[in-house]
Amino acid sequence: MFELEIAILVVVISAVVGPLLVTRYRHYLNNKKVDPIKAAIEVNNLVEEQLDGIKDELDADRVWISQFHNGGNFYPTGKSIQKFSIFHEICTPGINHISETFKNIPVSLFSKSISHLYSDGEILVPNYSKEDKYGLKTFADGTSAKSSYLFALNSINDEFIGTLGIEYCSRVKKLNDEQLNDARSKSITIGTLLSAYLYEGKRK
Numbered sequence: 001m002f003e004l005e006i007a008i009l010v011v012v013i014s015a016v017v018g019p020l021l022v023t024r025y026r027h028y029l030n031n032k033k034v035d036p037i038k039a040a041i042e043v044n045n046l047v048e049e050q051l052d053g054i055k056d057e058l059d060a061d062r063v064w065i066s067q068f069h070n071g072g073n074f075y076p077t078g079k080s081i082q083k084f085s086i087f088h089e090i091c092t093p094g095i096n097h098i099s100e101t102f103k104n105i106p107v108s109l110f111s112k113s114i115s116h117l118y119s120d121g122e123i124l125v126p127n128y129s130k131e132d133k134y135g136l137k138t139f140a141d142g143t144s145a146k147s148s149y150l151f152a153l154n155s156i157n158d159e160f161i162g163t164l165g166i167e168y169c170s171r172v173k174k175l176n177d178e179q180l181n182d183a184r185s186k187s188i189t190i191g192t193l194l195s196a197y198l199y200e201g202k203r204k
Helices: 002-014 019-030 036-058 107-120 137-143 177-203
Strands: 062-073 080-091 122-125 147-154 160-168
Touching (some): 036 160, 036 177, 062 177, 107 122, 107 147, 107 160, 147 177, 160 177
Antiparallel strands (some): 062 080, 147 160
């Protein structure tokens, strides 16, 4: 079963990234005794490479990844509290980082936008001064974002595990269809990388 999952993963990644990334990650997956710190570093480096590529290709000011996690428990039942945090972020010089602010954020505070991401897979806001259908204007004001493009990150089992955010702070930016499709492809790649790492941790 392990070999079958590797084969499926390689096919998915191959559809959206180059042979070099596939070879590197296949080597990582086949190494069953990999040190957990080394594994995290390698996966994080691969993800950072993807973010760098997105920032350069789309000339974005800020690119980030948030992931859902358990942020504690409700009283008195002990039911898990669903939260999200920004774990990866790359900004151009002069653009403020937001990862320190967006840590352990309850999903309930962004229920409208997260619900839309869950159902439709993306939120496209070319200009915050003209629209705020998803209740993100306050978020945009606090992060200086003038345009935002958000894409759901899904696991290899199609579970919603996080969000890829691409933002423009220095100016309004409307992405064309080719650029949007490129961002969608990158979100598939990143979701696959993150989920493979998370599932690998469960096996060990």
